[in-house]
Amino acid sequence: MYDVIVVGARPAGAATAMLLARRGVRVLAVDRARFPSDTLSTHQIQPSGTERLRRWGLLDRLIAAGTPATGSVRFDIGGTVLQGRFPQGALYSPRRTVLDAILVDAAREAGAEVREGFHVAGLIRDERGVAGIRGRDGTELRAPVVIGADGKHSLVAKETAKETANEEAANEGAAPVQRAVPPRTVASYSYWEGVEQRHGELYHRPGRAVAAFPTNDGLTMVYAAAPVDEFGAWRTDVEGHLLETVDRCGDLGERVRAGRRVERLRTTVDLPNVVRRAQGPGWFLAGDAGLVMDPVTAQGIGNALADAELLAESITTGRTDYQQRRDEQRLPMFELTTRLAALRPAKGLDKVLLKGIARHRRSTERFLGVFAGTAPVGWFQRARG
Ligand SMILES: Cc1cc2nc3c(=O)[nH]c(=O)nc-3n(C[C@H](O)[C@H](O)[C@H](O)COP(=O)(O)OP(=O)(O)OC[C@H]3O[C@@H](n4cnc5c(N)ncnc54)[C@H](O)[C@@H]3O)c2cc1C
Incomplete structure (x- = not known):
């Protein structure tokens, strides 16, 4: 009856369900939470993320809910001040009670079924791979594709990791966790x-x-x-x-x-830095379930929305390179974030470079754009030489 089941209905899950339903896919999204509800997270959405919300027709709803736009930012790194406007769009910092409920409503409006208060306890498998979910109450629901958008302690990731570990053990021993840096x-x-x-x-x-x-x-x-x-x-x-x-x-x-x-x-202190393999037979991971990083650079919500877009496109067009594209987009910022999360003072070349950048409006905006998701991380790395 369903083409896709999504576990988790916050930024990654609700956005994926919405985009798939808009493309005519029969989607069920389940979440043990009921909305609106808060979650342990601050909530700056970088301009690249708010641009996605605008394209999806949801930014006006955030604004109508009284979410103020932040058009400029002052980034003071050890006394070197980089201050400027975001070159494209604005940052919004909606409470999660507001943002997540807007996404869930939008998923429903698009035609997705959303079951709140549904706690997934396990996965169903057949000879092809993952084939559905099992609720805590024993309910079994089947679909050829299950998406784990169930956050950094993802049950879907844990369950599929067992299978991936076996599979990959025979295949050069690569682990399902591709990269992990201890909480910083x-x-x-x-x-x-x-x-x-x-x-x-x-x-x-x-x-x-x-x-x-x-x-x-x-x-x-x-x-x-x-x-x-x-x-x-x-x-x-x-x-x-x-x-x-x-x-x-x-x-x-x-x-x-x-x-x-x-x-x-x-x-x-529950702030892991982990990159997991993001797809396998009958399953995908989106958002924190697949890649989570310290919030010091405030990338998680934007990443979740970006994953939703990549994944909806992959599933509806039959592209098979979701994980590759996710990694290309996210790994440079993952590395930068884990470095910044060490909270060490800028030294040597970095310090000189930051002072140089701060003197010019265009380079300041470019620097801010790295965090805003509108300039490539490589720009700063290249400038470091
Ligand atoms: C302190 C802190 C500050 C942060 N600040 C920012 C910030 O300023 N900006 C930013 O972009 N990001 C920030 N983040 C990161 C951000 O919170 C996450 O990246 C984002 O919430 C990921 O969205 P998601 O949809 O992948 O997962 P989540 O938001 O974690 O949603 C997962 C959902 O899955 C559901 N679920 C889990 N297991 C099950 C199950 N077994 N059955 C049913 N449902 C299940 C949960 O109920 C939950 O609703 C911060 C994080 C922390 C911890």
Whole structure:
């Protein structure tokens, strides 16, 4: 009855279901969550991601929900300030309660069936490979294609990894995890009202990273990261450490302290950096399930939306190179992100280069475009020589 079953219905899953349904594919998306619901994540969507939402007709809904546009950003790397407008589009930072519900609604409107509160407990297989899913309640649902869009602890990835490991053991022993870097940061964030802000703000300080972006309801999201081996000390006084960190960032500390925190602080060290094999017989992985990286560069939501587009195209045109194209698009940023997540100060050539870039508007915009997804990561690597 279904052509495709998607496990997970947040950015990767709901967007994939929507795009497939728009192309006439019979899709079921399931999620154990019910929407709208929050998830442990901040939510800057880079301009390349918001451009996708615009093309899909969804950006207006984000704006109508009161999500402010951030057109310019101030990136202060150890005192070298790169400030400029995004050359294309704007960054939006919608609460996940807003974004994920818009995507789920859009998937349904496109004709996909979405079952909320459905917990997948296992996969069904036949002689061809993966052939469906089994719910915790025993329900069995079948389709020739199952997509794991079920996040960084993906059950679909774990289940298929067993099969991939056997298959590849006979085939040069390549592991289903293609690349893994241990978690590097502890991250905390919350929401403040009454914080004066003219740009999106990013700061890198030795052993610290900070982001402050406007979001829905007139609030400012403030995020701070520290090396994961400081977690023990950090957790004893999260607010104190977060505020002490923003105090190192120009006048941001003063502006945050002049406002009022209106929600609880969230803290996590569950920040893996993993690239997995993304396709096999009867299955694909999209979003964090297939490739997850530290949030220090805020790429995950945009990556999930980009995977959705690649995957919908692959499935409906019969292209077989989904994984190859995903890797080409994402691996350079994966490497840059894991390097930045080490939170080491810029030194030597990098420092000189950043100062040079900061002097010119066009190169500053190009640099910002690397993170915005509108300029290739290779541009910065080439400039380093
Ligand atoms: C602290 C933090 C800050 C972040 N900040 C940013 C940021 O600013 N910008 C950015 O772009 N990214 C950010 N990210 C990353 C971002 O959260 C993810 O990349 C993004 O959510 C990935 O989307 P996804 O659809 O692949 O997975 P998810 O959003 O994780 O969704 C997976 C879904 O699958 C469902 N699911 C899982 N298992 C099952 C099961 N067995 N049965 C049924 N359903 C299941 C879950 O309920 C969930 O709804 C951040 C992450 C963290 C942790």
